[in-house]
Every structure is written in structure tokens, then in C-alpha cells.
Amino acid sequence: MSGLRRIPWALVLVVAALFVPALGSRFYTFVATDVAILALFAVSLNLLLGYTGLVSFGHAAYFGIGAYATGILMKKAGIPFLLAFPAAGVLAGLFALVFGFFCVRLTKIYFAMLTLAFAQIVWAICFKWNDVTGGEQGMPEIPYPDLAWMERLPLAGQLRTSDHFYLLTVVLVAACLWVLRRIVGSPFGRILTTIRENPERAEFIGVNVRRFELIAFVIAGAFAGLAGGLFGIFNRGVFPDFVYWSKSSEVLIMTILGGIGYFYGPAVGALVLLVLNQQITSYTQYWPFILGTILIVLLFAFPSGIVGALDAAARRLARPRRA
Amino acid sequence: MLEVRKVAKAFDGFQAVAGVSLAVPRGQIAAIIGPNGAGKTTLFNLITGHLRPDAGAVLLDGRDITGLPPHDVCRLGMGRSFQRINIFPRLTVFQNVQAGFISHRGRGLDLFSRVGQLYREETEALLESLGLLDRSGEVSGFLSHGAQKQLELGIALASEPRLLLLDEPTAGMSAAETRETIQLISRIAAERGLTLLFTEHDMEVVFSIAQKITVLHQGRVIAEGAPAEVRNDPEVRRVYLGERR
Ligand SMILES: Nc1ncnc2c1ncn2[C@@H]1O[C@H](COP(=O)(O)OP(=O)(O)OP(=O)(O)O)[C@@H](O)[C@H]1O
Ligand SMILES: [Mg+2]
Numbered sequence: 001m002s003g004l005r006r007i008p009w010a011l012v013l014v015v016a017a018l019f020v021p022a023l024g025s026r027f028y029t030f031v032a033t034d035v036a037i038l039a040l041f042a043v044s045l046n047l048l049l050g051y052t053g054l055v056s057f058g059h060a061a062y063f064g065i066g067a068y069a070t071g072i073l074m075k076k077a078g079i080p081f082l083l084a085f086p087a088a089g090v091l092a093g094l095f096a097l098v099f100g101f102f103c104v105r106l107t108k109i110y111f112a113m114l115t116l117a118f119a120q121i122v123w124a125i126c127f128k129w130n131d132v133t134g135g136e137q138g139m140p141e142i143p144y145p146d147l148a149w150m151e152r153l154p155l156a157g158q159l160r161t162s163d164h165f166y167l168l169t170v171v172l173v174a175a176c177l178w179v180l181r182r183i184v185g186s187p188f189g190r191i192l193t194t195i196r197e198n199p200e201r202a203e204f205i206g207v208n209v210r211r212f213e214l215i216a217f218v219i220a221g222a223f224a225g226l227a228g229g230l231f232g233i234f235n236r237g238v239f240p241d242f243v244y245w246s247k248s249s250e251v252l253i254m255t256i257l258g259g260i261g262y263f264y265g266p267a268v269g270a271l272v273l274l275v276l277n278q279q280i281t282s283y284t285q286y287w288p289f290i291l292g293t294i295l296i297v298l299l300f301a302f303p304s305g306i307v308g309a310l311d312a313a314a315r316r317l318a319r320p321r322r323a
Numbered sequence: 324m325l326e327v328r329k330v331a332k333a334f335d336g337f338q339a340v341a342g343v344s345l346a347v348p349r350g351q352i353a354a355i356i357g358p359n360g361a362g363k364t365t366l367f368n369l370i371t372g373h374l375r376p377d378a379g380a381v382l383l384d385g386r387d388i389t390g391l392p393p394h395d396v397c398r399l400g401m402g403r404s405f406q407r408i409n410i411f412p413r414l415t416v417f418q419n420v421q422a423g424f425i426s427h428r429g430r431g432l433d434l435f436s437r438v439g440q441l442y443r444e445e446t447e448a449l450l451e452s453l454g455l456l457d458r459s460g461e462v463s464g465f466l467s468h469g470a471q472k473q474l475e476l477g478i479a480l481a482s483e484p485r486l487l488l489l490d491e492p493t494a495g496m497s498a499a500e501t502r503e504t505i506q507l508i509s510r511i512a513a514e515r516g517l518t519l520l521f522t523e524h525d526m527e528v529v530f531s532i533a534q535k536i537t538v539l540h541q542g543r544v545i546a547e548g549a550p551a552e553v554r555n556d557p558e559v560r561r562v563y564l565g566e567r568r
Contacts, residue, residue: 187430190438194422197411204371204409205482206397206426215432 014174021163022155031278033166035271036173037230042254042266043180044223050260051184052216053196055112057248058119059224061099062092064126064243066225067232068133071142081145085172085229092225093218100217104210116245123243138239142232169230176223183219184263192216257298259305268307324349324518325486330369330379339365341542342379352512352519354529357539358562363522364406366539367490371403372396383486402484404475406491412464416455419463419474421446423481446481452511453477469500480511489521493528501525505532530554
């Protein structure tokens with residue numbers, strides 16, 4: 001057991017992920033890119049949901065803002081990805097700061113409703129502001145970043161542009177997850193968990209609960225924005241439905257499905273949901289119906305998510321050996 | 324050290340605290356007693372900033388702290404434990420107390436150090452003095468009521484307060500646990516030079532450690548003084564001691 005624990009699993013997974021394009025399937029690379037980006041999106045939401053105990057129904061706002069920021073900068077202003085990508089995080093973080101300032105003044109369901117309200121306002125602006133966002137039609141043909149230099153890398157020379165973008169995505173997502181993981185394991189992260197557990201008591205140990213909630217909200221928003229920045233390019237376009245409430249509920253479902261009590265739970269949720277989606281839509285058009293059914297079963301069978309269920313199973317296996 | 328001036332609080336027209344004044348000088352062990360619903364917990368909530376008084380003022384070391392939020396009051400050196408268990412139930416015993424040190428020592432905004440061993444010595448020393456060290460790794464929500472009550476005290480002490488408010492620190496404990504806890508509290512108060520204000524239903528406890536007792540009834544102070552005086556006050560006997568046991 002302890003030997004297995006010492007292996008840096010996250011690193012192994014990242015290296016393995018870098019070999020997906022080597023399988024030669026355009027489809028696998030496509031799904032893997034989608035999973036990587038949405039995994040980051042879901043893990044960013046979990047900083048609020050699982051660590052701080054805040055339910056956001058409007059997390060897609062920051063994802064969408066990031067996507068539009070990168071898209072507009074790269075397509076209309078010709079700004080290179082190297083700047084347009086961090087800009088997505090900064091801009092989404094700034095919006096999260098402004099919206100969050102109001103949201104953290106409310107609690108529980110009122111907090112959730114206000115996050116939704118702000119997200120719908122962002123959606124309405126994206127939908128109507130034709131000159132900047134392309135309005136209802138969105139903004140197609142976001143260029144790929146210039147990744148020609150990758151051709152000089154060993155092994156990566158034969159790959160397509162979409163494969164190159166995938167490799168970039170894996171590295172950036174891994175870096176973002178590493179940062180989030182550090183944050184979660186920091187003294188700040190510990191204080192967030194006290195807020196989740198008991199905000200009233202947290203106040204009495206000297207924690208300015210609203211301020212900490214706001215900081216968490218900004219960090220989560222910024223990382224959602226970075227995920228959005230990648231997603232617009234991956235999707236070859238940015239559209240208002242990135243910001244729509246259904247996108248917020250989708251990421252919420254991924255996060256809960258994977259398990260909010262685990263750092264990588266939401267990432268697993270993203271993987272499972274996207275793969276199921278791909279598989280099932282190729283057999284039937286009743287995806288929403290099937291999705292609903294799967295969710296109900298999972299929520300009752302695995303109330304702490306897929307990772308929670310796996311964790312419990314692993315513990316059960318480990319116990320008799322110790323005795 | 325603590326001065327409360329005519330604070331009042333009404334809930335939907337019901338006057339829970341009706342103009343209470345009291346003063347606790349540095350180093351004193353003071354108690355508030357009174358029948359159920361007398362307004363003791365509400366008074367604590369007014370002092371610690373959890374509720375804002377309708378009228379009156381609260382002063383800590385001469386400084387007006389009326390209306391300050393609890394996190395600021397805590398930073399000024401006032402700690403508090405709760406009548407009803409109020410801990411971080413899914414954190415371990417260690418983490419519960421450690422969080423108090425992190426917050427109090429201003430490391431809460433540190434986003435990049437590793438939290439694991441932070442303030443380990445301080446936390447373990449405190450747990451040791453509470454007799455909780457061997458439960459350190461347990462999830463606090465699963466502890467017995469008595470142990471949770473001790474932890475409640477530990478969380479308050481981790482903020483290294485100068486003034487400690489304890490709301491029925493032995494509520495729900497067995498007689499033996501109560502005795503132990505009271506000894507513990509007096510010892511810690513003496514060691515750290517704490518000023519203590521506590522409420523308690525157990526009269527034996529109150530008369531054994533309090534230097535001054537304030538009797539609250541229907542939101543008002545009806546008597547105040549040294550234990551012996553209060554015990555013999557006819558008004559107190561009528562509304563409180565006689566009524567309860
Ligand atoms: N948040 C609240 N809203 C409405 N009424 C309240 C609230 N808090 C307390 N009260 C009322 O105020 C009165 C005083 O309550 P409080 O809890 O302060 O009494 P107490 O002296 O602590 O009693 P106990 O010995 O039972 O702990 C009670 O009648 C209670 O019902
Ligand atoms: Mg009470």
C-alpha cells in the first residue's frame with residue numbers, strides 16, 4: 001500500500017496523457033482535449049463547492065468570459081496566445097471579484113441564486129452585443145495558437161495541429177491543477193474548509209468569512225476563465241451557450257458525480273460524463289433522458305461520487321490485509 | 324478589561340436582554356447565572372459581536388467594540404466557546420485546533436506553504452493539556468459529547484485569547500467529567516493569566532470557582548457580588564435557587 005502511495009500518480013497520468021496523440025486517432029485526441037479542459041473547469045468549481053461549501057449556479061459565466069477574452073484577443077486583435085491565455089484568467093478573475101463582492105454578502109440558496117443571476121446577465125450581454133461578441137452567432141474561427149515549433153520536438157513532428165494544441169492543453173491544465181492543489185493544501189485551503197464546516201465558528205476563530213469566500217470565488221473564477229480560454233480554441237469558436245445556465249449545471253453535475261470530497265473527483269466526473277455522452281449520443285438521441293437516469297442511479301448508489309465509491313471500496317479491500 | 328454598558332436586545336418584540344451592565348476586571352473569574360431563557364447566551368452573543376445590540380455599548384480594554392464583527396472581536400483577544408457543540412465536524416481534532424492557530428497568527432492568507440505540520444507543536448501541546456492528544460487524528464464529529472466539549476474549549480484557546488467567554492462549558496457532561504473540566508479550566512486560566520466569564524447551570528461549579536457572580540433573570544441583572552452574598556440574596560433565592568433545586 002505505502003509503496004503504491006509513493007508513486008507520483010498525477011505525474012504518471014500527465015505523461016501518459018501526452019501519448020494519446022500517438023494512438024493516431026483524431027477522435028481520441030478530441031475527447032482527451034475536451035476532458036482535460038472540462039476537468040480544469042470542474043476542479044475550479046470544486047474549490048467553491050467541495051472546499052468552501054459554496055454552491056455556485058453560475059460558474060459558466062467565468063468560463064465564458066475567459067473564452068470570449070481569449071477569442072476576441074486572438075481573432076480580432078491578433079494578440080498571441082501567450083498573452084491572450086493569461087488574459088482569460090485575469091479578466092474572469094476581475095469579473096469574479098465584482099460579482100463575488102455581492103454574492104458573498106448572501107448565504108446558501110440566496111448566494112447560489114445571485115451567482116446564477118450574474119451569469120444570466122453575462123449571457124445576455126454575450127448574446128446581444130453583436131459588435132464585440134458576435135451576438136447570437138458567436139465568434140467562429142478562433143485561430144489556433146502558433147505551435148509550429150512543436151514540430152521540432154522529438155516524437156511530436158508527425159502530429160496534426162489539433163494534436164499540438166492538445167499537448168499544450170495537457171501541460172497548461174496540469175500546471176493549473178498543480179497550482180490549485182497547492183492552494184487546497186495550504187493554510188488558506190484549511191481555513192476554507194473551516195468555512196465549509198461551520199462558517200459561524202470560523203468567524204469566532206478570527207476568520208473574516210466573507211473575505212475568504214471572495215478570494216476563493218476569484219481564484220475559482222480565474223481558473224474557470226483559463227479553462228474557457230482553452231475551450232474556445234479547442235471548439236474552434238466561442239458561443240453564448242458557453243455562458244448559459246445549462247453549462248453551469250453541466251459542470252456542477254460533473255463535479256458532484258466525480259465526488260466533491262476529493263481533489264481529483266471533479267476531473268473524474270468530467271471524464272465519465274464526457275465519455276458517456278460520446279458513447280450514448282452515438283446510439284440514441286435521448287441523451288438527456290439517459291443522463292438523468294444515470295445521475296439518479298449514481299447519486300443514490302454513490303452519494304459521495306465515483307471517487308468516493310472507489311475510495312470506500314479500496315479501504316474495504318485494504319482492511320482485512322491489515323488485520 | 325470587559326465592560327458592558329446597558330446592552331439590550333429584543334427578538335420580534337420579546338426583550339431577551341433588557342439593559343444589562345457588568346464589568347469584569349483583568350484576571351477575574353466571573354460567572355453569569357440565571358434560569359433557562361434568562362438571556363445568558365444572548366448576552367454572550369452581544370458581547371462577541373455575533374448579534375448587534377439594540378442599545379448600549381461593549382468595551383474591551385476601554386475600546387468600544389460594539390457592532391464589530393466576531394472575527395475582529397476575536398482578533399482583539401476575546402475567545403469564546405459555545406453552549407451547543409460548535410466545532411468543525413468533518414475535520415480532525417488536530418485540524419480543528421490547528422485552524423485556530425493559523426487564523427490567529429495571520430497565516431490564513433498563505434496560499435502556498437503546506438499546511439500539514441504547521442503549528443504542530445503548539446497544537447499538540449494544547450491538545451495534551453486538554454487530554455485530547457491521543458484523539459488527535461480522529462474526525463471530531465465522531466467524538467463523544469464530553470470530548471467535543473473539550474475540543475470546543477481547545478478551539479477557543481487556540482486563538483490565544485486574553486478574555487475567554489465560556490457558555491456552559493460543562494453542559495451535558497457527567498458529574499465526573501464536569502469536575503475534571505472545571506479543574507482544567509481553572510488550571511488553564513491560572514497558567515495563562517486569563518480573564519474568564521462563564522455561564523453555568525451547575526451551582527456547585529459556579530460557587531467553587533467564580534470570584535464574582537451576576538444573576539440574570541428575564542434579561543435583567545437582579546443581583547451581583549461575591550458568591551456568599553449572592554447565595555444569601557433573597558431575590559435570587561426566590562427566582563432562581565429555590566425554583567431550580
Ligand atoms: N435568535 C433568536 N430569535 C428569537 N428569540 C431568541 C433568539 N435567541 C434567543 N431567543 C430568546 O431569548 C431568550 C433568552 O435566550 P438565551 O438563549 O439567551 O437564554 P439562556 O439564558 O442562554 O438560556 P439557557 O439557560 O437555556 O441556555 C429566550 O426566551 C429565547 O427563546
Ligand atoms: Mg444559553
